[in-house]
Amino acid sequence: MKNKKELYKKLMAIAKKASKNSYSPYSKFKVGCAVLCSNGEIYTGTNIENASYGLSICAERTAIFNAVSNGNTKIEAVAVYTPYKYVTPCGACRQVISEFTKNADIIYNSKIGIKITNIKKLLPDSFCLKS
Ligand code: THU
Secondary structure, rough: OOOHHHHHHHHHHHHHHHHOOOOOOOOOOOOOOOEEOEEEEEEEEEEOOOOOHHHEEEEHHHHHHHHHHOOOOEEEEEEEOOOOOOOOOOHHHHHHHHHHOOOEEEEEEOOOOEEEEEEHHOOOOOOOOOO
């Protein structure tokens, strides 16, 4: 478990770095995400907003779509970083995460360091076409 925590701290540091590229001129709420895939590869993403607000995308979905675009559909862990407030993925991102894993750890920040939860806990009984 200690090794896992060390790994997740590194994943959070990568998410933090990704948040620096946030394009969020409207909300001014920077978010960065790092996704760890089962082959050990890590993909990052940031939130990208648009003048037509509804077209904005969260950091988590950007990172996941980045992973999938590079051929990685098996997600092991997702770290979300924001400098202002401690967030877990929004509902839409939870559904997208659950498309690619039923058991990924979700890492988020808190005043006392990283916290670890799980997609099963954040989105129980997610919508799924397959039984
Ligand atoms: N946002 C994320 O990137 N991830 C979340 O989990 C919640 C919200 C973004 C969307 C928008 O650009 C900004 O944060 C404020 O809602």
